Amino acid sequence: MGKFIVGLISLVATAVISFIAAAPFLLFGLSWASYWSAFAVIFAIQLFLGGCWNYFVNTKNRAEQRRLKAADELADAVQNIEISCAYCHSNNMVPILVGHDNRFICSTCKEKNAVMISCAAARTTDPIMPKAELAEIFRNLDVSEGDDN
Numbered sequence: 164m165g166k167f168i169v170g171l172i173s174l175v176a177t178a179v180i181s182f183i184a185a186a187p188f189l190l191f192g193l194s195w196a197s198y199w200s201a202f203a204v205i206f207a208i209q210l211f212l213g214g215c216w217n218y219f220v221n222t223k224n225r226a227e228q229r230r231l232k233a234a235d236e237l238a239d240a241v242q243n244i245e246i247s248c249a250y251c252h253s254n255n256m257v258p259i260l261v262g263h264d265n266r267f268i269c270s271t272c273k274e275k276n277a278v279m280i281s282c283a284a285a286r287t288t289d290p291i292m293p294k295a296e297l298a299e300i301f302r303n304l305d306v307s308e309g310d311d312n
Contacts, residue, residue, distance in 0.1 A: 177213070181206040250274040 185201040241258045246267070248255060253271040257278060265278035290297060 173213075177206060177209045180209065246276075246278060248272060248274065249276050 181202045184205045185198050188198040188201045189195075237260075241260050243256055244259050245254050246257050247253065248269040248271065251269060251272040251274070253269060255267060255270055255276075257265070257267045259265050259278060259280070261280065265280070267276050267278065268274070269276060292300075
């Protein structure tokens with residue numbers, strides 16, 4: 164309903180501007196046909212220019228949204244890791260992005276370091292007890308057992 168009202172107000176404003184802009188045709192003694200022709204042309208020009216403007220603004224907004232989404236995805240992909248310098252062994256907080264050439268300059272000795280990332284596989288484990296039994300055990304635990312008060 165809100166978009167309909169806004170659209171209606173916009174059309175009424177466009178019509179009022181067209182009535183006013185076509186008024187000189189009547190003031191200079193031209194016919195009503197000339198007035199309505201001028202009104203129709205001015206109305207159509209406003210609709211065309213408004214459509215062009217909306218297209219431009221919407222295209223610009225979509226491009227900005229894509230840029231912000233890409234920046235968010237990049238920020239989410241970066242992991243900060245504390246790594247020791249290969250030269251002086253001092254710890255440095257370094258942003259790491261997998262798949263990129265990660266390098267950093269040590270904050271202590273100012274030497275340039277490269278980051279080597281290695282991955283390994285690990286076995287998965289399954290609980291010995293079913294989840295229902297584990298849940299029952301945790302519900303029955305006495306929380307106040309460890310309190311010394």
